Structures are given as C-alpha cells and as structure tokens.
Amino acid sequence: MNIVTLLEMAASADPGRIALGDAVTGFSYRALLDATTRLAGLWETGPPGVVYATVADPVLPIALFAAAWTGRPFAPVSYRLADGPLRAVLRGRSPGHVIADGHPADLARAEDGLRVSTPDETMGALRSAEPTTRPATAGQDEPCVLLHTSGTTGAPKVAVLRHRHLTSYVLGSVEFLSAGTDEATLISVPPYHIAGVAGLLTALYSGRRIVQLPNFDAEEWVRLAGEQRVTHAMVVPTMLARIVAVLERGRRSLPNLRHLSYGGGRMPTPVIERALNLLPHVGFVNGYGLTETTSSVAVLGPDDHRRALAADDPVIRRRLGSVGRPLPAVELVVRDGDGRELPPGVRGELWVRGPQISGEYSHGTVTDADGWFRTRDGGWIDDEGYVFVEGRLDDVIVRGGENLSPGEIEDVLLQHPAVAEAAVVGVPDEQWGEAVAAVIVARPGTEPSAGELRAWVGERLRSSRVPARFAFCSALPRNDLGKLLRRDLRRWFADAAR
Amino acid sequence: MRLRPGSRLRAAASTAEIIVVRAPDDEVDLRCGGAPMLDHDEPAPTAIAEGGDDLLIGKRYSDASGSLEVLVTKGGRGALTVGDEPLAIKAAKALPSSD
Incomplete structure (x- = not known):
C-alpha cells in the first residue's frame, strides 16, 4: 500500500474534518488532498527526489504525500547541521526538489541539480497549479522516506523506509478515524526525526488534528497546547524535563491534555515520576523504537504507568522504567552475543522482527535471513513480557568483567537534590579495564562534592557502580534532539587524563 | 486468484474496494456479495449498486x-x-498512540 491511500481514505470518509492547523482555519482532509494533488501535478516532471530541509510547516505533509504520489523518495534533513555536513547531505540527494528556507536554502541553491523553493513559494505555486491526473502508482516496495540517522555512536547513515514499512506501522498501531473530533496532537519533534514522520501519518489516519510547533521551546509548547486545546502530544526526554520545569513554576497548566507519549531516548525515572505527579489527569505512554524500526515497537500504556506508580511490589514498580510490551505485529526477543535467545530476566541484546521493521540503509540491508533486526540496544524482558531497555550496547561500561548500565547510575545521581543533570560513561582504567566516570551539572546555587555524591550512590547501589571519577560542568554535550553525546564525554575524560 | 500484499481489488457489483494487507501463498477465491472480486483497474461487468454499509x-x-x-x-x-x-x-x- 502507498501512504497516499491513507490520506485518500480519510479524505473520502470525512472530507470536512480538520486535519492540520487551527481548529477553525486549518486544512480539512479535502483541502489537504487537494493541495497534495496540485503539488503532485507540479511534480509530474522534474528531478527524481524530494529533500525537506526546514522546520515543520503545513507544506510538510503536502510535500510528503506529493512525493509519494509521484514515486519520489522523501528525505527530511536537519536544517541545523553545520554548513559542511549539510552541503554533503544536499549534494548526496541531487538531483531533486528541495524545500528549504534561509541559509539552508542558500546552500542548496549553490549545488547543481537541486530545484529550491521555500515553503511559502511552494504553497503559493499550488494556487495556480493543475491537480495531477495520474494515479499514485508507486508500489509498497518503493522507498518512501529516507532518514539520516543521528549517529550518536557512529558515522551517520541513511535509513530507507519503504511504503510497506510505514503503512504496516500505521495499520498496526492505530484505528481509522478513531479519534474524537475534539482531539488534537502537538508535533514538536522535527521533520527529520522518525516520530515527526510517523506521527504525521498516525494522526492523519486516526483523524486527530495536527498542530505543529516549528522549533521546540518549553514555554511556547505549553502556551500552544493551551491555545490549540491540544489533547495528545509526543516529546523526547529532554523536552519533557523542560516542560516539567515550566509547569513547576506554576503559571500555566495543561487542562486539555489527556495523553502524553515520550520516546526517542531513555527517560530518567525521576523526570517521569515528577511529570506523573504534576499531571495526574494525563495518560502517559512510553514508546520504544528506532528509525530503522519505523517508530515504536513496544509501548508502555497509561494503565501500566498508574499501576507501577501506585505499586509497593518492586517487580511492578520498576515497570515505570520499562518500555512496556511489543506491538501485536512485532516480535521482540533478547539474544546473547552469539545470537542465541535468552530466557526472561536475562540481559542481552534486543532483536526485532515484523512488517514495519526496515533495517535497511542506503548502503544495504542489515536484517538477517529470517528478517530479524539487531537493535544494538541492551535489555531484558520480565516474566510478563515487559521490555527493559538499558541503552546502546556501545555505552555499557565493562568494569572488571561486570557489565554496568550508565542509566541505572544516572538515575540515582539525579535523585540527589543538588544534581540537575548527570551523565555516566566508562573510561579506560589499568586495574579494571574500564572505570565509572560521572559528569554532573549542579542545580543553581549548589556545589555538591565528589565525596558527597560517591556516598550517595554507595548507599543505593553496589560498590562497583560508584563513580571513581567526577567532573562538573555547566551543560552536557547533546545533539539538537537532546540526545547525550557520550563519545564526547569519553573523549573529554581521555584528554583530561593526558 | 493470486493475491499479494498491496493488491487493490474492487467488488463486481458495488462500490466496495479493498487493499490486501496479508495474503497466503496459494490461490484465494475472494468474493464480495458472492461475486469474485476484480482487479482494481478492471471494468465492472454489471451495474454498480451505490451505497450499502456491509x-x-x-x-x-x-x-x-x-x-x-x-x-x-x-x-x-x-x-x-x-x-x-x-x-x-x-x-x-x-493501543495507546505513541507518536
């Protein structure tokens, strides 16, 4: 199935429903389909790809569907990249249409083979454009979306998502026009994030109005959620931490919000506990997935959250830190380093399989002969099927033969009243192979000492987990999506040791 | 007929259309209202009944x-x-929506 079918179905079943933008002045499904057919008309000829290199805008879903309609792969790229990497990405996608604004548009204009227009120019051109008369013929095996993965642990790669991956994910996770007409979702992750693409499709298919926030800012997120009566939203962990801070200042609340999902990285337990207590009327959802798995493969739902928060039983309580259970169409198992499946409770690597799993890059596919994709994430599954993700295997600290998960130590440090942010990495050590090193951002007005923090961890975790080294700084190195750049911290410790 | 995931079919005598999500390897005698379904691009042999909510x-x-x-x-x-x-x-x- 081509993703265009999803839009056509919604537009035929409920053409007047508002799909995108303001509840009164936004695009109806009919208008969205009309705009798509006009852009597809403009793109009946011309270069074979589409690059989207700007912030979220109403033209984003129109360009995505028009690309799918005309059989072009759609490549949303980060407009925040430095000039060199952005130029290289643009050059790699030439020849093609480019939608960009400002400086990225200037860079694209300097490249051969790229036809650049701004979002405003693109929307303006639709008014006089003729709708395409050709049907959307690209089959489900054609590439639909190309995503440049963040590459926090290695070189950047281009993940290939075909139509069948995206439509399988949509059909496998939401019901057609199941949303109430008062529901609206706030999309604040950028277009080049898998959740920014998948979230558009699931919202459109379920009939939930899409509100776009072009550049995340916690104050603005809270303001827009109130103004647009937003009922649903998805955020990454750093966004939630900042939203919680705004809400704790107490000037604003989120009375319309019913459902808040988070994913795209490990959520520190203290942050989610504060959010749950601050927003008792909101259902929380933790989604675990990767770009290569076409968004979520496991989900921890609102009832799971409430049950875990209220539980005295530690087995249930700790599920607050799990990613829930796999989606019905997804198989998820834990295997050892030799690829043998491990029983419940035993740590290993997470492997996934299912119709939404791509596991394919522009340079080749990495799924095995049976369709399994290695996530490179460490984790385990409990007796009732709840999946616990411990982070990238590359980040595991191996100290004296014992595998330590940075997240467990970071959670304990974050509970200290003087710690605002904490990151833990392994650093080379002559005695242990690797030693635990922690980088701390202190809360304003506090000066926690290494001795104090060592004692704090030592009271709560086994002694092997107590950081041997501490460093203090004013901000942790993160990429533009808030993902911690652990390799930068490891390099920093290595340089400091010289 | 042989079905493939992604195949689009239409009813012979009504407005109904479907898309195949999953298909077995062997032949399938898929019908709508008793009549074999047609390939999406095939013209209908009989008059189409409008409406209906089967x-x-x-x-x-x-x-x-x-x-x-x-x-x-x-x-x-x-x-x-x-x-x-x-x-x-x-x-x-x-399922709760996760994105």
Whole structure:
C-alpha cells in the first residue's frame, strides 16, 4: 500500500474534518488532498527526489504525500547541521526538489541539480497549479522516506523506509478515524526525526488534528497546547524535563491534555515520576523504537504507568522504567552475543522482527535471513513480557568483567537534590579495564562534592557502580534532539587524563 | 486468484474496494456479495449498486487462519467471503498512540 491511500481514505470518509492547523482555519482532509494533488501535478516532471530541509510547516505533509504520489523518495534533513555536513547531505540527494528556507536554502541553491523553493513559494505555486491526473502508482516496495540517522555512536547513515514499512506501522498501531473530533496532537519533534514522520501519518489516519510547533521551546509548547486545546502530544526526554520545569513554576497548566507519549531516548525515572505527579489527569505512554524500526515497537500504556506508580511490589514498580510490551505485529526477543535467545530476566541484546521493521540503509540491508533486526540496544524482558531497555550496547561500561548500565547510575545521581543533570560513561582504567566516570551539572546555587555524591550512590547501589571519577560542568554535550553525546564525554575524560 | 500484499481489488457489483494487507501463498477465491472480486483497474461487468454499509471504510477483515487480511478502502454493499466462508471483522486495537 502507498501512504497516499491513507490520506485518500480519510479524505473520502470525512472530507470536512480538520486535519492540520487551527481548529477553525486549518486544512480539512479535502483541502489537504487537494493541495497534495496540485503539488503532485507540479511534480509530474522534474528531478527524481524530494529533500525537506526546514522546520515543520503545513507544506510538510503536502510535500510528503506529493512525493509519494509521484514515486519520489522523501528525505527530511536537519536544517541545523553545520554548513559542511549539510552541503554533503544536499549534494548526496541531487538531483531533486528541495524545500528549504534561509541559509539552508542558500546552500542548496549553490549545488547543481537541486530545484529550491521555500515553503511559502511552494504553497503559493499550488494556487495556480493543475491537480495531477495520474494515479499514485508507486508500489509498497518503493522507498518512501529516507532518514539520516543521528549517529550518536557512529558515522551517520541513511535509513530507507519503504511504503510497506510505514503503512504496516500505521495499520498496526492505530484505528481509522478513531479519534474524537475534539482531539488534537502537538508535533514538536522535527521533520527529520522518525516520530515527526510517523506521527504525521498516525494522526492523519486516526483523524486527530495536527498542530505543529516549528522549533521546540518549553514555554511556547505549553502556551500552544493551551491555545490549540491540544489533547495528545509526543516529546523526547529532554523536552519533557523542560516542560516539567515550566509547569513547576506554576503559571500555566495543561487542562486539555489527556495523553502524553515520550520516546526517542531513555527517560530518567525521576523526570517521569515528577511529570506523573504534576499531571495526574494525563495518560502517559512510553514508546520504544528506532528509525530503522519505523517508530515504536513496544509501548508502555497509561494503565501500566498508574499501576507501577501506585505499586509497593518492586517487580511492578520498576515497570515505570520499562518500555512496556511489543506491538501485536512485532516480535521482540533478547539474544546473547552469539545470537542465541535468552530466557526472561536475562540481559542481552534486543532483536526485532515484523512488517514495519526496515533495517535497511542506503548502503544495504542489515536484517538477517529470517528478517530479524539487531537493535544494538541492551535489555531484558520480565516474566510478563515487559521490555527493559538499558541503552546502546556501545555505552555499557565493562568494569572488571561486570557489565554496568550508565542509566541505572544516572538515575540515582539525579535523585540527589543538588544534581540537575548527570551523565555516566566508562573510561579506560589499568586495574579494571574500564572505570565509572560521572559528569554532573549542579542545580543553581549548589556545589555538591565528589565525596558527597560517591556516598550517595554507595548507599543505593553496589560498590562497583560508584563513580571513581567526577567532573562538573555547566551543560552536557547533546545533539539538537537532546540526545547525550557520550563519545564526547569519553573523549573529554581521555584528554583530561593526558 | 493470486493475491499479494498491496493488491487493490474492487467488488463486481458495488462500490466496495479493498487493499490486501496479508495474503497466503496459494490461490484465494475472494468474493464480495458472492461475486469474485476484480482487479482494481478492471471494468465492472454489471451495474454498480451505490451505497450499502456491509463493508465500512477503514475496517479490516481476516480469514479464520489469519493468513489473509484485507483493509476496506471504500465502503459498499456485499459481504466478504473466501468461497462461501465469511471473513471476520478484526476487533479494533486498544493501543495507546505513541507518536
């Protein structure tokens, strides 16, 4: 199935429903389909790809569907990249249409083979454009979306998502026009994030109005959620931490919000506990997935959250830190380093399989002969099927033969009243192979000492987990999506040791 | 007929259209309202009955084994069967949205 079918179905079943933008002045499904057919008309000829290199805008879903309609792969790229990497990405996608604004548009204009227009120019051109008369013929095996993965642990790669991956994910996770007409979702992750693409499709298919926030800012997120009566939203962990801070200042609340999902990285337990207590009327959802798995493969739902928060039983309580259970169409198992499946409770690597799993890059596919994709994430599954993700295997600290998960130590440090942010990495050590090193951002007005923090961890975790080294700084190195750049911290410790 | 995931079919005598989500490897005698379904591009041999709500857009149907699953992309008259065996409507998922 081509993703265009999803839009056509919604537009035929409920053409007047508002799909995108303001509840009164936004695009109806009919208008969205009309705009798509006009852009597809403009793109009946011309270069074979589409690059989207700007912030979220109403033209984003129109360009995505028009690309799918005309059989072009759609490549949303980060407009925040430095000039060199952005130029290289643009050059790699030439020849093609480019939608960009400002400086990225200037860079694209300097490249051969790229036809650049701004979002405003693109929307303006639709008014006089003729709708395409050709049907959307690209089959489900054609590439639909190309995503440049963040590459926090290695070189950047281009993940290939075909139509069948995206439509399988949509059909496998939401019901057609199941949303109430008062529901609206706030999309604040950028277009080049898998959740920014998948979230558009699931919202459109379920009939939930899409509100776009072009550049995340916690104050603005809270303001827009109130103004647009937003009922649903998805955020990454750093966004939630900042939203919680705004809400704790107490000037604003989120009375319309019913459902808040988070994913795209490990959520520190203290942050989610504060959010749950601050927003008792909101259902929380933790989604675990990767770009290569076409968004979520496991989900921890609102009832799971409430049950875990209220539980005295530690087995249930700790599920607050799990990613829930796999989606019905997804198989998820834990295997050892030799690829043998491990029983419940035993740590290993997470492997996934299912119709939404791509596991394919522009340079080749990495799924095995049976369709399994290695996530490179460490984790385990409990007796009732709840999946616990411990982070990238590359980040595991191996100290004296014992595998330590940075997240467990970071959670304990974050509970200290003087710690605002904490990151833990392994650093080379002559005695242990690797030693635990922690980088701390202190809360304003506090000066926690290494001795104090060592004692704090030592009271709560086994002694092997107590950081041997501490460093203090004013901000942790993160990429533009808030993902911690652990390799930068490891390099920093290595340089400091010289 | 041989079905493939992604194949689009239409009813012979109503407005109903479907898309195949999952298909077995062997031949399937898929019918709508008793008449074999047609390839999406094939012209209808008889007059099309407008309206009818036997099949609702967005609903998914599967056979007892689960090896065949289809999605209704356009509603219309006529129940879906494989031979004489009716396909069953798939229950809605109770999954919270995660993005």
